[in-house]
Amino acid sequence: xxxxxxxxxxxxxxxxxxxxxxxxxxxxxxxxxxxxxxxxxxxxxxxxxxxxxxxxxxxxxxxxxxxxxxxxxxxxxxxxxxxxxxxxxxxxxxxxxxxxxxxxxxxxxxxxxxxxxxxxxxxxxxxxxxxxxxxxxxxxxxxxxxxxx
Amino acid sequence: xxxxxxxxxxxxxxxxxxxxxxxxxxxxxxxxxxxxxxxxxxxxxxxxxxxxxxxxxxxxxxxxxxxxxxxxxxxxxxxxxxxxxxxxxxxxxxxxxxxxxxxxxxxxxxxxxxxxxxxxxxxxxxxxxxxxxxxxxxxxxxxxxxxxxxxxxxxxxxxxxxxxxxxxxxxxxxxxxxxxxxxxxxxxxxxxxxxxxxxxxxxxxxxxxxxxxxxxxxxxxxxxxxxxxxxxxxxxxxxxxxxxxxxxxxxxxxxxxxxxxxxxxxxxxxxxxxxxxxxxxxxxxxxxxxxxxxxxxxxxxxxxxxxxxxxxxxxxxxxxxxxxxxxxxxxxxxxxxxxxxxxxxxxxxxx
Numbered sequence: 361x362x363x364x365x366x367x368x369x370x371x372x373x374x375x376x377x378x379x380x381x382x383x384x385x386x387x388x389x390x391x392x393x394x395x396x397x398x399x400x401x402x403x404x405x406x407x408x409x410x411x412x413x414x415x416x417x418x419x420x421x422x423x424x425x426x427x428x429x430x431x432x433x434x435x436x437x438x439x440x441x442x443x444x445x446x447x448x449x450x451x452x453x454x455x456x457x458x459x460x461x462x463x464x465x466x467x468x469x470x471x472x473x474x475x476x477x478x479x480x481x482x483x484x485x486x487x488x489x490x491x492x493x494x495x496x497x498x499x500x501x502x503x504x505x506x507x508x509x
Numbered sequence: 510x511x512x513x514x515x516x517x518x519x520x521x522x523x524x525x526x527x528x529x530x531x532x533x534x535x536x537x538x539x540x541x542x543x544x545x546x547x548x549x550x551x552x553x554x555x556x557x558x559x560x561x562x563x564x565x566x567x568x569x570x571x572x573x574x575x576x577x578x579x580x581x582x583x584x585x586x587x588x589x590x591x592x593x594x595x596x597x598x599x600x601x602x603x604x605x606x607x608x609x610x611x612x613x614x615x616x617x618x619x620x621x622x623x624x625x626x627x628x629x630x631x632x633x634x635x636x637x638x639x640x641x642x643x644x645x646x647x648x649x650x651x652x653x654x655x656x657x658x659x660x661x662x663x664x665x666x667x668x669x670x671x672x673x674x675x676x677x678x679x680x681x682x683x684x685x686x687x688x689x690x691x692x693x694x695x696x697x698x699x700x701x702x703x704x705x706x707x708x709x710x711x712x713x714x715x716x717x718x719x720x721x722x723x724x725x726x727x728x729x730x731x732x733x734x735x736x737x738x739x740x741x742x743x744x745x746x747x748x749x750x751x752x753x754x755x756x757x758x759x760x761x762x763x764x765x766x767x768x769x770x771x772x773x774x775x776x777x778x779x780x781x782x783x784x785x786x787x788x789x790x791x792x793x794x795x796x797x798x799x800x801x802x803x804x805x806x807x808x809x810x811x812x813x814x815x816x817x818x819x820x821x822x823x824x825x826x827x828x829x830x831x832x833x834x835x836x837x838x839x840x841x842x843x844x845x846x847x848x849x850x851x852x853x854x855x856x857x858x859x860x
Contacts (some may be wrong), residue, residue, distance in 0.1 A: 419549075429551060431551045431628065432551065432673055433548055433549055434547075434548040435665075438675075438678075449678060449736065452676045452733075452736075453737055454710055454737065456734060457667075457736070457737065458667055458668075459665070459669025459670075459680070459736060461680040461682075461740050461741075462740055464661075464662050464664050478665050479667075
């Protein structure tokens with residue numbers, strides 16, 4: 361990465377990708393691209409214009425409203441905004457992505473549907489990562505069915 | 510039990526007992542929980558909010574650990590009563606000042622308080638004096654289990670307990686320890702300790718949590734990471750490493766003061782006592798700042814004019830809402846300054 365900073369005076373820096381990310385100059389491409397593709401899928405699925413207008417089908421909260429308030433509207437938002445929330449959650453929890461700890465004794469059955477959607481959402485991401493768009497479309501339909509049901 | 514009964518004692522967190530209680534004032538653990546089938550409070554309408562409140566207040570007061578708890582409906586409670594609960598560390602300032610259907614249940618000994626409809630549907634909190642995190646976890650975990658038998662909490666296998674703010678997702682746990690660190694402030698080492706704690710991804714805050722100052726040299730240290738670590742692992746790090754380390758630094762700083770700055774230390778304690786005994790007007794902030802060196806003096810065996818119990822009474826009953834509660838009427842800031850100084854002088858007058 362080569363940067364030419366012209367303000368206040370011309371200064372050249374030569375950074376590796378990691379250092380450039382630390383300096384806040386770039387967001388690592390691999391990360392960005394995955395999210396971008398996934399966002400395309402979400403856009404396609406919900407028929408909305410972009411991340412900002414993305415709304416949860418259950419509670420109606422938009423991602424933009426979440427960004428303003430810092431609070432989500434319902435448990436389903438974790439599914440509806442999964443692609444956008446995942447990097448935020450990772451940053452907030454020292455890279456933690458998976459729950460390690462207590463599991464409620466009886467609640468499991470009632471949240472089975474939610475769990476199913478989250479699992480499919482991960483499969484969707486995998487399919488996109490592997491550029492297996494046929495599988496991605498199938499998984500997307502499964503998610504839609506679960507959400508409606 | 511009524512709210513008035515609670516105010517007759519200084520409550521659990523000011524008992525001054527438990528491990529490391531020379532420096533650790535109190536320990537707190539809270540768990541954030543939400544009902545799976547309801548929206549979070551951000552989007553819940555008034556009807557849904559009332560329904561959540563009704564369902565949860567009933568569940569808590571009918572399960573075995575909570576059946577003797579006092580339920581306070583904060584929507585209808587008087588402003589002084591709400592602030593009494595804040596000063597007793599049973600509810601947050603936000604919960605006191607909010608609007609709509611909301612409340613709190615408090616156990617008779619005040620070791621447990623459950624906020625309903627705060628940021629999350631439920632905030633289960635355990636509170637004890639000294640460093641007693643394992644005991645607290647056992648109590649709060651038990652309450653959580655009892656409630657989960659009847660209620661379905663929003664939970665996902667990968668993300669854990671789902672909370673209104675993604676920073677609490679996972680275990681939903683916040684472990685928070687309140688420390689009295691006057692010597693670290695006097696030796697100007699407090700910023701270094703706070704920075705080290707922040708580097709470990711811990712939050713260091715003042716007496717009343719987020720955005721408050723460290724009045725009376727009281728600091729709250731709490732975890733910020735809730736995903737990817739178990740409740741036990743987080744608690745263990747606090748009990749075995751973080752808190753013993755900070756306590757060690759404060760004890761060393763106290764020894765340094767006693768060895769190299771003895772007259773300054775006793776002067777500070779003596780002057781604080783002098784002002785408290787003679788002031789005719791005093792703010793609650795000044796009172797707490799003056800009680801801080803005396804608190805340290807008592808713990809170091811350098812102050813014998815009154816004991817820890819009196820100190821805790823002075824600490825709690827001079828705060829605005831407790832003062833007004835004692836006087837049985839609402840007072841403005843000016844009237845409070847006079848009433849507070851009167852109360853302190855009477856409390857410290859030779860018997």
